[in-house]
Amino acid sequence: MSETPMIRTVDLAQHFPIRKGLPGRPGAVVRAIDGVSIDIPRRQVVGLVGESGSGKSTFGRAVMALDPPTSGRVEFDGTDLSQLSRAALAPYRRRMQMVFQDPFSSLNPRMSVAETLGMPLRFREGGAGRSERRDRAAEMLEMVGLPRSYLDRFPHEFSGGQRQRIGIARALMTSPDFLMADEVVSALDVSVQAQVLNLFARLQREMELTMLFITHDLAVVGHVSDIVAVMYLGRIVEIAPTRALFSGPRHPYTEALLSAAPSPVPGGARKRIILEGDVPSPVNPPSGCPFRTRCPYAIAACAEDRPALAAVGPDHRSACIRTDLDLMPATGRRTEAALEGSPG
Amino acid sequence: MTERLRVQDLSVHFRSERREVQVVHDLSFTLEAGRTLALVGESGSGKSVTSLALMGLLPPPPQSRTTGSALLEGRDGADLLGIPESRRRRLRGDRIAMIFQEPLTSLNPVHSVGAQLVEAIRSHRSVSRRAAWDRAEELLDEVGIPEPAARLASFPHELSGGMRQRVMIAIALALEPDVLIADEPTTALDVTVQAQILDLLRRVQERTGMAMLFITHDFGVVADIAHRTVVMYAGRMVEAGPTEDILRRPLMPYTSGLMASVPLLETAGTGRSELATIDGFVPDPAAPPAGCAFHPRCAHNRPGRCDVPPIAVEAPAPDRSIRCARWRELAEEVR
Numbered sequence A: 001m002s003e004t005p006m007i008r009t010v011d012l013a014q015h016f017p018i019r020k021g022l023p024g025r026p027g028a029v030v031r032a033i034d035g036v037s038i039d040i041p042r043r044q045v046v047g048l049v050g051e052s053g054s055g056k057s058t059f060g061r062a063v064m065a066l067d068p069p070t071s072g073r074v075e076f077d078g079t080d081l082s083q084l085s086r087a088a089l090a091p092y093r094r095r096m097q098m099v100f101q102d103p104f105s106s107l108n109p110r111m112s113v114a115e116t117l118g119m120p121l122r123f124r125e126g127g128a129g130r131s132e133r134r135d136r137a138a139e140m141l142e143m144v145g146l147p148r149s150y151l152d153r154f155p156h157e158f159s160g161g162q163r164q165r166i167g168i169a170r171a172l173m174t175s176p177d178f179l180m181a182d183e184v185v186s187a188l189d190v191s192v193q194a195q196v197l198n199l200f201a202r203l204q205r206e207m208e209l210t211m212l213f214i215t216h217d218l219a220v221v222g223h224v225s226d227i228v229a230v231m232y233l234g235r236i237v238e239i240a241p242t243r244a245l246f247s248g249p250r251h252p253y254t255e256a257l258l259s260a261a262p263s264p265v266p267g268g269a270r271k272r273i274i275l276e277g278d279v280p281s282p283v284n285p286p287s288g289c290p291f292r293t294r295c296p297y298a299i300a301a302c303a304e305d306r307p308a309l310a311a312v313g314p315d316h317r318s319a320c321i322r323t324d325l326d327l328m329p330a331t332g333r334r335t336e337a338a339l340e341g342s343p344g
Numbered sequence B: 001m002t003e004r005l006r007v008q009d010l011s012v013h014f015r016s017e018r019r020e021v022q023v024v025h026d027l028s029f030t031l032e033a034g035r036t037l038a039l040v041g042e043s044g045s046g047k048s049v050t051s052l053a054l055m056g057l058l059p060p061p062p063q064s065r066t067t068g069s070a071l072l073e074g075r076d077g078a079d080l081l082g083i084p085e086s087r088r089r090r091l092r093g094d095r096i097a098m099i100f101q102e103p104l105t106s107l108n109p110v111h112s113v114g115a116q117l118v119e120a121i122r123s124h125r126s127v128s129r130r131a132a133w134d135r136a137e138e139l140l141d142e143v144g145i146p147e148p149a150a151r152l153a154s155f156p157h158e159l160s161g162g163m164r165q166r167v168m169i170a171i172a173l174a175l176e177p178d179v180l181i182a183d184e185p186t187t188a189l190d191v192t193v194q195a196q197i198l199d200l201l202r203r204v205q206e207r208t209g210m211a212m213l214f215i216t217h218d219f220g221v222v223a224d225i226a227h228r229t230v231v232m233y234a235g236r237m238v239e240a241g242p243t244e245d246i247l248r249r250p251l252m253p254y255t256s257g258l259m260a261s262v263p264l265l266e267t268a269g270t271g272r273s274e275l276a277t278i279d280g281f282v283p284d285p286a287a288p289p290a291g292c293a294f295h296p297r298c299a300h301n302r303p304g305r306c307d308v309p310p311i312a313v314e315a316p317a318p319d320r321s322i323r324c325a326r327w328r329e330l331a332e333e334v335r
């Protein structure tokens, strides 16, 4: 793809100091994300999946230029955002918007929907007038499937699914090119989750949005994404077009995640890989491959160098030195050869 | 199969501002030794209230009112809903135990894990502190906590979410209960940790033969752990039967609607097809729709049939139940 990606991160790292250092000894840091280089191509949805604490939200915030990174950079439409002043950043900010798990929980309960939706337009150069903001708010409400009569209602009057639609409408007010969605369906019941996922799919198509969709739910990420990136301890361990990742994972952690995800498809009793132990602390990540302490295929060499995210197929990259493995796809059937090849 | 707990016509009312609201309606099911029954439904369907009622943990009357029976079988069998609280307290933890979604709220933050386990054991058994401590270590080992002897001295906040849930399970299993009620025990956990916990519960069940009531909103988890399933909607059982049958051939439109709305791993990346949705919302228990509580959201709703009470529970097969006015014709349409 020769087109400039909408988002490109280059060696992006975010480290949070958690203890003061002693003289001569550096303090402890949480390596929340540690050297992430990925592209989010235009008009594509990249899903970011990983377990709690893996660094997904930190990555999302860094991409949105909410926190200056410890090192590395974020390019938006070819421009390095870290080089821009606050003022120069402003027009970019309008082109990138975000939606959270419960966008209304952070909002003023005394503000009506019309006022809430109007906020992102108030400080635009020239400033949109009140009636212009209201018209746009009504248009966006209809876009997300809510009647314009909701304009004068207040947050507490809405269900979780309705609040999520309003959060999405708010993000769309400035006609962004890029949308970051962090766990937007995690708090919703499945029947409502389906409505919101369908809405995202429609909006993405109609408005030609580029999206970073963050979730810990593999089935959801598989449904919404064109490309899936798997994060473990602050690093991308695998990234591939969705179908390729689900049908032929190349990283043992992806395999374990897929096999652990419960599936309601009956009769498909899948072989389950039960990982041992917990995710290690991001303050003291293991040497070499971050996954080696839980990996069923680890060998001595895994402790030595940090495996590079290397090409293993078309647009498919994985950070594992055991390229000899034939791993189990999401459907849980693996070839005989692979079973013989795996130690333990 | 040995019955462990037979729940009959369980109903729960809450009192709010002068009026009573019924949130669980005539629920009946049986828990069998060595088997797991899943209670599945969306938020607010009455799953937690059901489990709290069985444990005797609802607010006392007149704030709540529980009717029906829950017969605990075997040695000193009793109707959990009919006995005085003092007697129920003796059974709780001993014969029937419960684990919750968020272990932090049910573990005591100021006591070590070991102290809490010892307390759980000694409150029901007259054993020495020493013996209880040894048993506590054994239990931590059984639930897969590394270095159990050292972990006994840990406090809950020093443990990861998965470890805390293991400690909760250890406490619940301390006295080898006949019945374990697990209310969304893995909902707050990561999938790889969830897989560990489900595996653990299954292994313990195989060894001890305990009966399990497993509450969840996730059909994937249901498929994984439950032998039988009860689907709840607005406080009522709407469908029940062997899990495999329900997943293969749901008869109630709510069940099939829920199942169709879940994205599947198996079809990931095959193009963003529309997910099936269920319009509308779960009804407010203070103003339940007449007839089938699902009718305002149901695509098969027939005025005059679905919106008039009562909708009887029928048995499409000896081991299945359904509460739907049109299940028979709908099943034929599918064929």
Ligand SMILES: Nc1ncnc2c1ncn2[C@@H]1O[C@H](COP(=O)(O)OP(=O)(O)OP(=O)(O)O)[C@@H](O)[C@H]1O
Pocket: A016, A017, A018, A030, A031, A032, A050, A051, A052, A053, A054, A055, A056, A057, A058, A059, A216, A282
């Ligand atoms: N401001 C901060 N200060 C210190 N540590 C932080 C800060 N923000 C995040 N962290 C740590 O960085 C790591 C990554 O956190 P992050 O919130 O990005 O994870 P996540 O993948 O979004 O997790 P979840 O699925 O639970 O939302 C965690 O160990 C977290 O505790």
Ligand SMILES: Nc1ncnc2c1ncn2[C@@H]1O[C@H](COP(=O)(O)OP(=O)(O)OP(=O)(O)O)[C@@H](O)[C@H]1O
Pocket: B014, B015, B023, B041, B042, B043, B044, B045, B046, B047, B048, B049, B050, B059, B217, B285
């Ligand atoms: N102490 C209480 N007083 C009054 N109403 C209550 C009380 N506890 C629960 N309810 C109501 O009873 C209904 C059922 O609640 P319950 O907690 O059993 O739902 P649930 O199926 O467990 O949902 P979730 O999936 O969200 O945990 C809800 O309408 C709830 O508001």
Ligand code: SF4
Pocket: A251, A252, A253, A289, A290, A291, A292, A293, A295, A296, A297, A298, A299, A302, A307, A319, A320, A321, A322
């Ligand atoms: S590099 Fe080694 S330890 Fe890491 S995931 Fe691959 S096989 Fe496992």
Ligand SMILES: [Mg+2]
Pocket: A056, A057, A058
């Ligand atoms: Mg997060």
Ligand SMILES: [Mg+2]
Pocket: B047, B048, B049
């Ligand atoms: Mg509940």
